[in-house]
Amino acid sequence: MLNSLFILNTSGDVILEKHWKSVIHRSICDYFFDAQKRASSPEDVPPVISTPHHYLVSVYHNQVYFVAVTTLEAPPLMVIEFLHRVVDTFKEYFDECSDSSIKDNYVIVFELLDEMLDNGFPLATESNILQELIKPPNFFRNISNQVTGKTNVSETLPTGQLSNIPWRRAGVKYTNNESYFDVVEEIDAIIDKQGSTVFSEIQGYIDCCCKLSGMPDLTMTFMNPRLLDDVSFHPCVRFKRWENERLLSFVPPDGNFRLLSYHIGSQSMVAIPMYVRHSIVLKDGTGGKIDLTVGPKQSMGKILEDVIVEVPMPKSVQNCNLSASQGKYSFDPTTKVLTWDVGKIELGKPPTLRGSVSVNTTAGAGSVEQPTINVRFKINQLAVSGLKVNRLDMYGEKYKPFKGVKYLTKAGRFQIRT
Amino acid sequence: MTDSKYFTTTKKGEIFELKTELNSEKKEKKREAVKKVIASMTVGKDVSALFPDVVNCMQTDNLELKKLVYLYLMNYAKSQPDLAIMAVNTFVKDCEDPNPLIRALAVRTMGCIRVDKITEYLCEPLRKCLKDEDPYVRNTPAVCVAKLYDINAALVEDQGFLEQLKDLLSDSNPMVVANAVAALTEINETSSRPLIEMNTQTVNKLLTALNECTEWGQVFILDSLANYEPKDEREAQNICERITPRLAHANAAVVLSTVKVLMKLIDILPRDSDFIAQLIKKLAPPMVTLLSAEPEIQYVALRNINLIVQKRPDILKQEMKVFFVKYNDPIYVKMEKLDIMIRLAHQANIAQVLSELKEYATEVDVDFVRKSVRAIGRCAIKVEQSAERCVSTLLDLIQTKVNYVVQEAVVVIKDIFRKYPNKYESIISTLCENLDTLDEPEARASMIWIIGEYAERIDNADELLESFVEGFHDENTQVQLQLLTSVVKLFLKRPADTQELVQRVLSLATQDSDNPDLRDRGYIYWRLLSADPAAAKDVVLAEKPLISEETDLLEPSLLDELVCHIGSLASVYHKPPSTFVEAAVPLRKTLPKSTVGGSEEPSLIGGTSMPSTQQTTVIPSQDSLIADLLSLDLTPHPSGGNSHQPYAQSAFSSGLDDLLGLGSDGLLGDSHGASGLGGTASPPSVGFGGGVQPMVGMAGAGALPFGAPTLPMGGMGGMGGMGGGDIGGIGGLGDIFGGITPAAGSGYAAPKQIWLEAARSKGTELQGTFLRRSGQIVMDMTFTNRAMQALSGFAIQFNSNSFGLAPAQPLQVRPLPPNQSADAALPCKTDGPVQKMEPLTNLQVRIHFYSHFRFMECRNSL
Secondary structure, three states: OOOEEEEEOOOOEEEEEEOOOOOOOOHHHHHHHHHHOOOOHHHHOOEEEEEEOEEEEEEOOOEEEEEEEEOOOHHHHHHHHHHHHHHHHHHHOOOOOOOOHHOHHHHHHHHHHHHHOOOOEOOOOOHHHHHHHHOOHHHHHHHHHHHHHOOOOOOOOOOOOOOOOOOOOOOOOOOOOEEEEEEEEEEEEOOOOOOOOEEEEEEEEEEEEEEEOOOOEEEEEEOOOHHOOOOHHHHOOOOHHHHOOOOOOEOOOOEEEEEEEEEEEEOOOOOOOOOEEEEEEEEEOOOOEEEEEEEEEEOOOOOOHHHHHEOOOOOOOEEEEEEEOEEEEEEOOOOEEEEEEEEEEEOOOOOEEEEEEEEOOOOOOOEEEOOOOEEEEHHHHHHHHOOOEEEEEEEOOOOEEEEEEEEEEEEEEEEEEE | OOHHHHHOOOOOOOOHHHHHHHHHOHHHHHHHHHHHHHOOOOOOOHHHHHHHHHHOOOOOOOOHHHHHHHHHHHHHHHHHHHHHHHHHHHHHHHOOOOOOHHHHHHHHHHHOOHHHHHHHHHHHHHHHHHOOHHHHHHHHHHHHHHHHHOHHHHHHOOHHHHHOOOOHHHHHHHHHHHHHHHHHHHHHHHHOOOOOOOOHHHHHHHHHHHHHHHHHHHHHHHHHOOOOOOOHHHHHHHHHHHHHHHEOOOOOHHHHHHHHHHHHHHHHOOOOEEEEEEHHHHHHHHHHOOOOOOOHHHHHHHHHHHHHHHHHHOOOOOOOOOOOOOOOOOOHHHHHHHHHHHHHHHOOOOHHHHHHHHOOOOOOOOOHOOOHHHHHHHHHHHHHHHHHHHHHHHHHHHHHOOHHHHHHHHHHHHHHHOOOOOOOHHHHHHHHHHHOOOHHHHHHHHHHHHHOOOOOOOOHHHHHHHHHHOOHHOOOOOHHHHHHHHHHHHHHHHHHHHHHHHHHHHHHHHHHOOOOHHHHHHHHHHHHHHHHHHHHHHHHHOOOOOOOOOOOOOHHHHHHHHOOOOOHHHHOOOHHHHHHOOOOOOOOOOOOOOOOOOOOOOHHHHHOOOOOOOOOOOOOHHHHHHHHHHHHHHHHOOOOOOOOOHHHHEEEEEOOOOHHHHHHHHHOOOHHHHHHHHHHHHHHHHHOOOOHHHHHHHHHHHHHHHHHOHHHHHHHHHHHHHHHHHHHHHHHHHHHOOOOOOOOOOOOOOOOEEEOOOHHHOOOOEEEEEEEEEEEEEEEEEEEOOOOEEOOEEEEEEOOOOOOOEOOOOOOOOOOOOOOEEEEEHHHHHHOEEOOOOOOOOOEEEEOOOOOOEEEEOOOOO
16 A cells, blocks of 8 residues: 655655655655645645656645655555544654654654554554554653663553454553543634625534543433434444434543544534624725624624634735724735734624725736635534533443533634625 | 754764664663664665664564664665575564564564565464464464565465465454455455455455454455445345445545445446435435545545546535635645536526636636636536526626636637527627737637637628738647638638638648648638638538537546546546556456346446456547557567567557457447458458468468568557457458458458549549458559549548558559549558547548549548
């Protein structure tokens, strides 16, 4: 499947290379760099590139490209999924997956890659198992290793790997047994000029943090499971019981994991919790005017928080001279992004941002293209779809765990056309 | 405390420093040193000089150190094979270690060391591990067999590892099963014969393992299930039921592989059953979910959805909105979404689609904007009811005066005019206003076409065209050709005031141009106009066929093949895997034929019901076909001498699959071809110049006529291979070359056919056939003059054709008085320019006589 992996950064250096079969020279990356040069931004490099003898499948994360090289027909999605898993693993080990964090941890990275893939086949990708094989670096462990001469590499076989629940290690022990569930819903929406919704959907997921001793067997029920008809489960969820009883029954992995993600499609109505009234007039030479007002709408009595409005201005915009009735605004003259950090929207007078814009004359004739407004916000204690956890029961262990459920709605890719 | 510290150097030199540290007594220091070595290795520094020192560190109880040394070994063993042998002992010892982790690690690493000497020692530990009691250890050698197969396939087969690997398919541990499947799949791709025999039993085992193994294992298992063809509906339905839960998996690769298997099995199930309806309902949501994943996943998903939508448009017809483009989507996602939007557009949602497309047409990215404008045009052509709306949208866009938008709009408006003639001419004036801004050839050509087509309604059409003619020589060929045609159209419509213009253009095209296409077209028009303006009118202003709705649909058989490869690279490139993956065995998949009579997909019939060839035959894609033809032409004669037999056979074995596919499709299909076979095959001894066995004889027959010593053999040897390769295929070919038997008379000669009718050619009738005389192809023609005056000055010219056929000498026909006939035999050679024709046997020949000019197609005869 995978022959080699190259980790590159955006400035065109090979940070690291690893080969699982015969060595492929790093000059293969030149094809990738060519594609990168053609792309207008780092994200725009096509994920599958063909070269005369190889195929390059890549993912982009935080200024770093992970480029996998294959020679044979391989499922590209599998490669991409695997590469994302590598990114996630690095994030977990080094807190962030970036150029510098990889450079700082060459040896662990190399060891990890060797554990994760054998002969191009994914081997151990569950973080629970990897962490048992290779301990994540941390300050205290480094110190104690220095003193005791121990290493980060485990000498014993990870227990979970071949059991029927490969995602959980055995012999977990906590003094405080607790489990937290975050029900998070992201609203993706496109709103047109007139303020009507062109498209909206909810991407929801339940992220868990389980710190439970032993082998707990959990069951979660919902008040309204009928909402969930398009779901993807963590492998731990017993699918049969979901199909028959509409409840989630699972032995959780230890630590953080995503229990399920769901999608509530464009066919059902999605409440749009905020509005943006806008008037953006940009004209060559004469400058332009901006007038933005944001306010809550259908927010079910909850308060909008952390509201940020972003307007990627056209290239010809030179500067903005605005005044905000609430929050702060900034304009980055290099990226041309106008950011208005509104903060919390209280009931009462809706916040506004008004003022003038100077537009460069040189850029062609006629009007300037209209920017799209991007909005971010958060609403605590609300799942906009109305999904509610009914109860959570634990079997298999004697202790009483602490259980917590939190709801959060936030903007995903929430765009308003002007 | 980071690894960057490993890169600090000292004065004495890095390597020396490391060497000392590696040989240090202190364990701690040793380990740090090895880490430094690994760190240098990862960034591509050459630290192979330290090989013996690192290998010395291998015998240790410390697992981390051991692992690091192993990592080093994998990288450098190849460059130091003699030293690598030092490591063998440790490996063998580690394979016996009580700790399963170490046993597995040792086998795993040994497999990665691609040195023959090490490989020899690998067999014994590998065999042991295959039977290890610990499943973790059993897991490793499965992959290891695949590694070994890659290095030394014969060894693996001799040692019986493949059998043992197959046994692992029945292992109790699902992980082991999954890895065995993965290994077998990989071996399958490089080996010549299929290794996994898929039967009900194996399938059941795989289905059981599917539920329990890791996500990656699931992908491997699903991919191999996709190769299985169930015996009957019940089995197919059972498989479907058991794999549908995988659609809810969080791993996109699992989801897409499941979709692949389901798409394949749906064709087996009885149509219109409830089960299918349910299944289709279940297929849509997971695909929609893929579109909310990372952009890279979205891209692959979209490429595949593009296939699925073509195959079964009903699955996603309700989901148009998820394909709406967000402004911060990467450009490659935007482009794919746009494609699918057009495919899903129909009457009910066209309003939405159009307003979206209009929105996109004002974005920043030029390529995306262009594609959006084009998409509007395609909507107009696809959904008739929306045409008017599309046209007004396009007009709005033209008003924006953004240069590339206007150009693109003009191009699509031309297509709309072709689809709905005489409907939207009112907008022509608006278009003409923008004439000056057009600077791209395609837009200019489109505009010129529009002016020519509607010349009678544009008052100043002559002025407009004249302005283009001014700079005739600076234009692109495309524009020149179009200009020529349009001016002729204009002349035919308004002959009074445009004679001067047309003469100017014709002389520009014929006398001042180096471009043969342009010159030829110029001459055609010129002669046409001077000979018979009325006929010219019929020809030039003839009704044009309407353009089809869907312009870029994949060919059905290719689509079927690609559906079997959903989720693979083939599906991303929309090309059959055989055309681009190296070393892949040309093992082609196609959708299974339904077992239920009458429920067969109509599109499948063309692909699979051909009686002749192996069941995997599909119509090859056109480019691959011509590519193969050409590559054959270039093949040097292997034996140099006159032994056609080995050559023909080698040509055959060198992968004429595509040609054979062609034989079964294009030629064999018609019964006429079959009778041709009878004609050639019955007198074998004469017909094949003493050929001995039918196979060889055929090959010889194909090759011999071109074996005239002066001719390079390559091209026609290829033909011989083509004829000889497939007895069934000869039927069709019989018409071409088989028909050209020696003039002894006992051979088959096709009767002359009328190639050119008198009515169409100002009184010249031409009959002809192809035959072979003393090893040369001869075009035997009879000219009959049915006109009132004598004809003379015959000349012949062949257009590029599939066989490179060209006249070997000038045509010699005596001047022909009225109502008389003359026979002419024209020897042909086959080293002319080769160009693939559609159909393959099409040959276009021009005949000049009496300064008139005819263009005829000798299609039937070939």
